[in-house]
Amino acid sequence: MRGNFAKITKILSAGVVAAGLLASAPAKAAEDTIKVGILHSLSGTMAISETTLKDVMLMLIDEQNAKGGLLGKKLEAVVVDPASNWPLFAEKARELISKDRVAAVFGCWTSVSRKSVLPVFSELDNILFYPVQYEGEESERNVFYTGAAPNQQAIPAVDYLMSADGGSVKRWVLEGTDYVYPRTTNKILEAYLKSKGVPAEDIMVNYTPFGFSDWQTEVSAIKKFGSAGKKTAVVSTVNGDANVPFYKELGNQGIKAEDIPVMAFSVGEEELAGLDTKPLVGHLAAWNYFESVNTPENKKFIADWHKFIKNNKRTTNDPMEAHYIGFNMWVKAVQKAGTTDPDKVIDAMVGVSVPNLTGGYSTMMPNHHITKPVLIGEIQANGQFQTVSKTPGLVMGDEWSDYLPDSKDLISDWRAPLSCGNFNVKTGKCGGKGTN
Amino acid sequence: MKIFRAIGLTLLFLLTTLSSSGAAEADLRALIAKFATAADFSETGVIVRELTATGDPAVERPLAALAEGNLYIRAADSMVFVGKEGSDSIQLFDPLSGEAAGEASADDLTQIGVNNTLRRTIRDALGTLTLGSKDPTVRIAAANTMFKTPDAANVEPLDAAIASETVASVKALLEQARGASILVSDKPDADKLAAIALIGARGDRNAVSLLTSVEANASGAVKEAATATIASINSTLAFWDAGQNIWYGISLGSVLLLAAIGLAITFGVMGVINMAHGEMVMLGAYTTFVVQQVIRTSFPGLFDWSLVIALPLAFLVAALVGLAIERGIIRFLYGRPLETLLATWGVSLILQQAVRTIFGPTNQEVGNPSWMSGSFDIGQLAITWNRLWILVFALAAFIVLLYVMKRTPWGLQMRAVTANRRMAASMGIKTPWVDALTFALGSGIAGIAGVALSQIDNVSPNLGRGYIIDSFMVVVFGGVGNLWGTLVGAFSLGIVNKFLEPYAGAVLGKIVVLVLIILFIQKRPRGLFALKGRAVEA
Numbered sequence: 001m002r003g004n005f006a007k008i009t010k011i012l013s014a015g016v017v018a019a020g021l022l023a024s025a026p027a028k029a030a031e032d033t034i035k036v037g038i039l040h041s042l043s044g045t046m047a048i049s050e051t052t053l054k055d056v057m058l059m060l061i062d063e064q065n066a067k068g069g070l071l072g073k074k075l076e077a078v079v080v081d082p083a084s085n086w087p088l089f090a091e092k093a094r095e096l097i098s099k100d101r102v103a104a105v106f107g108c109w110t111s112v113s114r115k116s117v118l119p120v121f122s123e124l125d126n127i128l129f130y131p132v133q134y135e136g137e138e139s140e141r142n143v144f145y146t147g148a149a150p151n152q153q154a155i156p157a158v159d160y161l162m163s164a165d166g167g168s169v170k171r172w173v174l175e176g177t178d179y180v181y182p183r184t185t186n187k188i189l190e191a192y193l194k195s196k197g198v199p200a201e202d203i204m205v206n207y208t209p210f211g212f213s214d215w216q217t218e219v220s221a222i223k224k225f226g227s228a229g230k231k232t233a234v235v236s237t238v239n240g241d242a243n244v245p246f247y248k249e250l251g252n253q254g255i256k257a258e259d260i261p262v263m264a265f266s267v268g269e270e271e272l273a274g275l276d277t278k279p280l281v282g283h284l285a286a287w288n289y290f291e292s293v294n295t296p297e298n299k300k301f302i303a304d305w306h307k308f309i310k311n312n313k314r315t316t317n318d319p320m321e322a323h324y325i326g327f328n329m330w331v332k333a334v335q336k337a338g339t340t341d342p343d344k345v346i347d348a349m350v351g352v353s354v355p356n357l358t359g360g361y362s363t364m365m366p367n368h369h370i371t372k373p374v375l376i377g378e379i380q381a382n383g384q385f386q387t388v389s390k391t392p393g394l395v396m397g398d399e400w401s402d403y404l405p406d407s408k409d410l411i412s413d414w415r416a417p418l419s420c421g422n423f424n425v426k427t428g429k430c431g432g433k434g435t436n
Numbered sequence: 437m438k439i440f441r442a443i444g445l446t447l448l449f450l451l452t453t454l455s456s457s458g459a460a461e462a463d464l465r466a467l468i469a470k471f472a473t474a475a476d477f478s479e480t481g482v483i484v485r486e487l488t489a490t491g492d493p494a495v496e497r498p499l500a501a502l503a504e505g506n507l508y509i510r511a512a513d514s515m516v517f518v519g520k521e522g523s524d525s526i527q528l529f530d531p532l533s534g535e536a537a538g539e540a541s542a543d544d545l546t547q548i549g550v551n552n553t554l555r556r557t558i559r560d561a562l563g564t565l566t567l568g569s570k571d572p573t574v575r576i577a578a579a580n581t582m583f584k585t586p587d588a589a590n591v592e593p594l595d596a597a598i599a600s601e602t603v604a605s606v607k608a609l610l611e612q613a614r615g616a617s618i619l620v621s622d623k624p625d626a627d628k629l630a631a632i633a634l635i636g637a638r639g640d641r642n643a644v645s646l647l648t649s650v651e652a653n654a655s656g657a658v659k660e661a662a663t664a665t666i667a668s669i670n671s672t673l674a675f676w677d678a679g680q681n682i683w684y685g686i687s688l689g690s691v692l693l694l695a696a697i698g699l700a701i702t703f704g705v706m707g708v709i710n711m712a713h714g715e716m717v718m719l720g721a722y723t724t725f726v727v728q729q730v731i732r733t734s735f736p737g738l739f740d741w742s743l744v745i746a747l748p749l750a751f752l753v754a755a756l757v758g759l760a761i762e763r764g765i766i767r768f769l770y771g772r773p774l775e776t777l778l779a780t781w782g783v784s785l786i787l788q789q790a791v792r793t794i795f796g797p798t799n800q801e802v803g804n805p806s807w808m809s810g811s812f813d814i815g816q817l818a819i820t821w822n823r824l825w826i827l828v829f830a831l832a833a834f835i836v837l838l839y840v841m842k843r844t845p846w847g848l849q850m851r852a853v854t855a856n857r858r859m860a861a862s863m864g865i866k867t868p869w870v871d872a873l874t875f876a877l878g879s880g881i882a883g884i885a886g887v888a889l890s891q892i893d894n895v896s897p898n899l900g901r902g903y904i905i906d907s908f909m910v911v912v913f914g915g916v917g918n919l920w921g922t923l924v925g926a927f928s929l930g931i932v933n934k935f936l937e938p939y940a941g942a943v944l945g946k947i948v949v950l951v952l953i954i955l956f957i958q959k960r961p962r963g964l965f966a967l968k969g970r971a972v973e974a
Contacts, residue, residue, distance in 0.1 A: 012779045029652075042797075043789055045898050051797040147577055165477060167553055178943045210901045212895045214691065216684040217937045218824070227641035229649030245896040246801060252820040258556045259584075260643065274799020274894060283504070299506040312816045388477070425721055 024380045033076040034069075034340055036061060037096035039107025039117070039128075045083025045211075049240060049319075050109050051271065053372035054079060054219060058307040070334055078102055084118045093117040097124045103340035104129065104330055106323060111135060111180050118143070119205045126342050129330065131322035133265060133287075135184035138248055139399040142342075144349060145369045146326035147319060149397035150188050154235075156374040157263050157286035158189060160389050161233045162196065167261065170230040171202045172181035173222050176183050179208040182237035185265070189235060191403040199336075203232065212242045215249040223253065226260045234262040243271050248278055257282025257378070269315035272383045280379045288358070288372040289321035290385040295359040315383075321357050328354040329364055350415055360394060367412035367421075369397025371380060406433065460492060461532060462724035468498055468531050471507065477551050482552065488561035496565050496827025503558040508545040517544065525600075533544065560585050567597045572606050574585070579725040584642060588621035612638055614773040619650050625943040628658045636665040642814055644669050676816040681934050686824040690830040693890070693894035693923060694885040695903040697833060698924040701878030702758075704911050705841075705854050708766055709777045714900025715905060716879045719757060720750035720886020721895045722791060725800045740805040743887055750883040756785075759877020760874045770871075784900065792897045802890040826888050833881060838875070838919055850874050854917070913953055915963030924964055929953075 038057045040050035061075045069075055078100045081109045083088040083315060089108065096102045097120070104127040112136055121128050121142040133148040144352045161169040161305050174189060176182025187206055193203060204225050226232035238246055241268070249261065263284040269291045272280075291302065301324065306312045329352045337348035353363040371394040377385025400410035400422070410432040412421045420430035467487050473850075474480040484502070487495045501507045501518040508519040508526065517528040517537055526545055528537040550558075562579030566574050575597075583588050594614040601607040615631035617627050619728025632650075651662040665703055691930065695717060702710045724746040733741050739747070761783055769776045804822060811820040841847040852860040853870045861867045886899070893899060936945035960966065 043785075043792065047792060047797040048799065048896055048898065141503070165551065167556075177722060204940065209899070209946060210944060213902060214688050216687065217681070218933055218942065220680060220684075220818070221938065223736065224641065227645035227648075229645045229647075229652065241894050241896065241898060245892055248804075249820075252822060253818060254811060257552050258559060261552055270798060274801050274896070276801060276803050284552075341629060354899075373769060386549055388549070 009078050016113055028090060033074045034071070035076050035078050035100055035102040035336075037093075037100065037105035037106050037107070037198045038077055038079045038103035039082060039096065040082040040109065041084040042079075045241070046084040046109055046113075049270065051317055052314075052317070053106075053109070055309060056248070056305065056323055057327070059322065061303065062308070062363055064327075064331060065305070070331055071338070082349055086110075086112050088366075089113045090116045092119050092127075093114050093120045094124070095122065097121075097126045099343065101127070103334070104341065104345070106131070106326065107333070108132070109319075111338060112254055114143070119177060124167070127300075129323070131316070131319045131326060135181045135386060136188075136397075136399050136401055137184060137407055138403075139414075140404050141368075141419075141421060142415055143368060144326060144329070144364065145320040145397060145399070148327075148372065148374075149369055149399055150185055150401060151398040152372055152374055153265055154185050154189055155192060155288050156391055156395065157265070157284070157376060158192065158235065160286075160376045161235075161261070162286075165230055165389065166378045167233070169233040169261075171200070171225065171228060171232040172198065172204070173225055173232065173234040173237045174205045175218065175222070175248035176205075176207050177212070177237065177239040177242060178209055178350045179239070182207065182239070185237050186235075187374070188401045188403050195403065204274055208242065209239070210239065210242070212238075213245045215246050216253075219253050219255065221363065222260065223255060232260050234260060236262050236264040237266060238264070239266050243425075244266050244274055247275055247283070251276075251279030257284075263376075268317040268319075269384065270317050272355075272379065273315055274384070277383045278381050281381055283379045285379070285385060286374060286376050287385075288316040288374060289356070290375055290377050290387060291316045291382045292377070292380075293358050293375070293385060295357065296356040297355055298361065317327070325354060325356050325362050325370065329362075333364075339346070346414075365396055367397065368414055369399055371396045400432075442835060454684050456815075460490070461494070464490060464494060464532060468516050469514070471502075471516050471548055472509045474548075477549070477554055480548065480550070481554055482556055484557055484561065488565070489807055491565075493565060493568075494532050494637075496562060497534055499558050499565075500860065501531070502548060502550060503555050503562075505547060505550060507548045509547060509548060510540060511544050514549075517545075518908050519547075522609050525651050536560055543754040552927070562589075566592065566595060567610075568600075569592060570862075572603050573607050575603075576609055579606065579613045582613040583609070583646070583673075584777040586616035586620045586646065588617060588911060590617040591621060591623075619646070620700060622822045625656070625658055628654075628815065630662050632661045632665055636669060637760055637860070639672055641673070642817060644673070644853045654964045669765070673816060679815075679817055681938065683817060683819065685931030685934035686927060687827060687930070688760030689927035690823075690827040692906055693834065693891065693926035694830045694888055695825065695882075696907040696922055696926055697830075697837060697919075697928075698878045698880075699839070699881030699907045700911050700914075700919055701959065702859040704917045704919075704922065705850065705909070706874055707854070707916075708770075708875065709775075709780065710878075711768075711777060711781040712761065712787060712900075713879075713882055714902070714904035715787040716754045716783045716882035716900070717886040717889060717903055718752050718791065718897065718900040719787070720883035721802070721890035721893075721899055723750040723753045723801070723883065723885075724890045725802050728802055740807060741801075743805060743808075743891075746887050747884050750879040750887045750966055752883075753884070756881025757924045758870055758882075761879075762875035766873065766875065767868065788900075797897065802895050804891055806892060822891050826891065829888050833884065834919070834923055838883060839917065846870075846873070897943060909953060911948075912957065914965055915965035918963075921963055921965035 038054050041047050041053060042051055058077055061077045064070060065074050078096060080092040080096060082092045088264060093105065096105055107130045108130055109132050113132055117128065118140055126142060128143045129146055130143055131146050133153050136149045150318060159168040174186045176186055190203060208218065224236055261282065261284055265286060265287060267285050268287060302316055305316055329349060332352045332354060333345050333348040335387045337344040347365050350366050351364065356362045360372055360373060360374055364370055373412040374395050375387050375390045376389040377387050378387050399412050400407040402408050408426050409426045411423050413424055422432040423430050424432040467483060468733045470483050472482065474483060484499065487499060498507060506519050508517050510517060516531055518531050519526040519528055525539045525541050529535065559581055563578045569575055575773050582912045588828055590613060594610055594617060598607060598610045598614065599709050601610055612635055615634040617632045635646060647662045647666050651659055654662060698716065702713065703709050727746040727749060728742045731738050765779050766776060769779060808822040808825055811818045812817050827901045849865050849870050852865060856866055910925045910929060913929065914921030933945055933949050936948055940948060
């Protein structure tokens with residue numbers, strides 16, 4: 001008896017472990033559909049952010065099909081779950097391209113997951129749309145970056161804080177989670193601040209581990225740093241889960257936005273949904289989109305989203321807009337090229353221009369980054385952002401930062417005849433290396 | 437400007453009971469109406485300053501509402517109102533008299549936007565305007581605001597306020613604010629030196645902040661006095677910083693203790709490597725969320741009691757799930773640690789995904805009851821209420837558990853079964869049931885830890901992940917099977933961690949702690965408080 005049970009439980013436990021590795025099997029499709037791959041984690045630590053992006057892609061594909069599909073064919077979504085596991089991202093990407101033969105893939109959130117799929121996309125020559133703000137220092141032929149590069153988020157945010165409207169900040173705390181995006185962004189920001197004449201003793205850089213939850217020491221250090229008689233602000237690249245305890249501690253220790261504002265690059269409507277925002281009113285975030293933006297396109301998008309997800313309280317956020325732009329660009333490029341062949345579509349993508357949700361047009365540039373407006377918003381008591389500043393025009397994504405010594409001479413142009421993602425203008429050679 | 441203010445304040449002090457005259461009111465209304473035409477924040481700021489310059493205490497209401505984001509423009513007639521958000525519409529009030537003026541839907545109203553700079557301007561303006569308030573807490577707030585943003589024009593109103601102040605503590609604050617204002621004025625050096633002495637006595641970071649900026653702009657005796665005072669304040673603050681580190685360490689220790697105490701039962705006493713322990717904590721946190729949801733929709737008055745109500749429910753939910761896990765899986769795996777580890781790891785994935793499917797992958801909002809919000813000061817030590825309550829709660833949970841283990845027949849049976857299962861069984865103890873209940877108890881304790889942790893951390897399906905490693909670390913370090921060991925282990929790890937953090941940073945600090953534990957375990961494989969006797973070998 002005991003032996004039997006042991007066998008059963010053994011099988012059970014093996015099954016349980018295996019369940020984590022199995023992804024939802026792609027549905028058998030009828031011929032004559034165009035397949036679109038969706039590569040977002042639906043389980044594990046990143047599911048909190050990425051599940052929403054999977055949903056918004058399904059909605060966009062549904063809408064396109066309702067409009068009659070693409071090139072006379074219906075679109076079909078192929079959803080896989082890389083389970084927040086970086087090597088699995090590469091495996092799943094390979095499966096999408098070789099087995100399911102998708103025409104393009106929309107996916108990834110963290111930089112490390114993007115880095116892990118890059119070789120797969122260049123080897124099998126397919127297209128990846130990457131929707132999240134990132135550290136830059138990269139430009140690949142097979143990747144289109146629809147999120148913000150550092151100059152489309154970090155630099156304008158710091159400019160705002162330095163302006164009279166933003167409080168003429170003189171002293172800076174760069175607070176981040178310890179991984180590639182905050183470290184590179186802070187390197188760029190430090191160089192930028194120094195170029196603006198901020199002395200080194202007025203910059204404090206601090207890193208905390210992923211999912212950090214005990215912020216008492218850090219917040220009191222910020223308080224201490226801020227009591228030097230100069231206007232102080234915090235620039236936060238703290239990632240995901242660690243933000244909630246960070247803001248809770250700020251509120252509890254009584255750091256008000258009027259005294260020491262916190263400017264965040266990774267806190268959007270979705271993150272605020274888990275928080276009581278009343279003590280946080282006035283803290284800032286820099287994005288290219290806010291749910292509160294009052295344009296007809298955005299209103300329609302939000303209404304469609306609520307209808308699709310069947311929940312009127314679900315928020316929208318910046319990476320969702322990035323997928324909205326990326327998907328529409330892809331549709332337009334496929335129509336322009338008359339085929340879904342990735343090679344031809346990649347060439348057709350440059351120069352494609354589609355409406356964004358903030359009342360303008362975003363264009364795909366030769367460096368595979370897009371033009372976007374930069375918005376600075378203040379947190380409101382209802383969990384939304386109020387736009388307090390908007391760049392007058394569109395900002396073009398700069399993949400190789402001008403403020404880092406290794407990358408300031410590099411440019412990217414994927415049009416013929418240059419066709420190079422890291423061209424060094426000093427040496428005149430393709431194949432420069434940036435900072436990472 | 438100065439004269440206006442002085443006149444306004446005289447009005448304020450002498451005529452608080454009289455309402456302003458009709459003509460003045462018409463002027464104010466004209467000014468307030470201009471909000472409707474302001475194109476950007478700087479134009480709104482100009483109107484705010486004009487309103488403040490009238491010195492009329494009646495402007496407090498519209499300005500306070502503006503700072504809170506509660507000032508609205510009605511689209512139909514461009515009239516300005518103070519709004520209060522109701523369930524589906526916004527109630528309107530006259531900005532000056534505060535009389536109700538009907539209601540309107542949010543679509544017909546435009547909120548007047550404010551940014552941080554405007555909020556600061558309004559706060560400073562209100563500071564001056566509310567100096568004569570009847571409520572001492574408002575006067576304290578006004579004095580603190582004026583201390584933080586000193587202005588030479590504030591000296592006179594502060595003199596008047598000090599003369600009429602009757603509460604000693606408020607008077608002291610007002611005098612410090614006056615000192616701060618003198619330091620930025622063109623008064624003689626003797627006055628400034630006296631002011632520095634007065635501010636030095638305050639001895640906090642705000643004083644350092646103010647004196648640093650004075651030091652940068654002054655010369656001669658004033659500069660020297662400021663430098664000396666800053667140095668002396670800083671040396672006192674260094675002691676407080678050490679105290680602060682100890683408090684942070686104790687607080688982190690209490691969180692570790694809460695997370696680990698359930699594991700001290702399931703892993704420490706029973707020897708089950710329970711990887712799903714963190715998910716029991718998560719279930720407790722989600723129970724709190726559900727309780728708060730029900731209270732919000734059905735019994736809003738009970739919100740401050742939500743945690744008290746959630747405690748027994750969280751215990752029950754987690755204990756029942758724990759019981760199910762023990763009866764369903766773990767009981768077949770006793771004595772096979774590797775398989776237990778894999779099976780409970782699988783269970784943890786299943787529980788996470790189940791919660792993700794039911795509640796969605798995003799964070800859920802768990803509110804702080806009012807008695808757990810904010811902080812209070814002991815000397816220069818800021819202690820937040822939620823951390824204090826979590827400490828009290830962790831210790832209470834520990835004492836109750838200790839009592840159950842040492843003083844109740846059930847605890848005796850538990851210990852008997854762990855010490856020698858066969859002997860206990862021959863004495864008539866139903867060992868399978870003791871196992872099941874012990875596991876349920878450990879899980880239940882993890883559940884109530886979840887209630888407390890929901891106050892300081894994310895309530896998301898990943899909540900448990902962050903605590904599982906730390907919990908094992910505490911139990912192993914403290915000595916497997918010993919509750920006291922868990923207590924000492926949790927607090928010593930907390931304090932060591934918080935002392936390392938300011939010097940080594942959070943990332944390196946954590947690494948150093950891990951290395952120290954590894955070295956310690958090499959030296960004492962059974963932890964701080966090793967159990968002695970044959971039981972250990974079993």
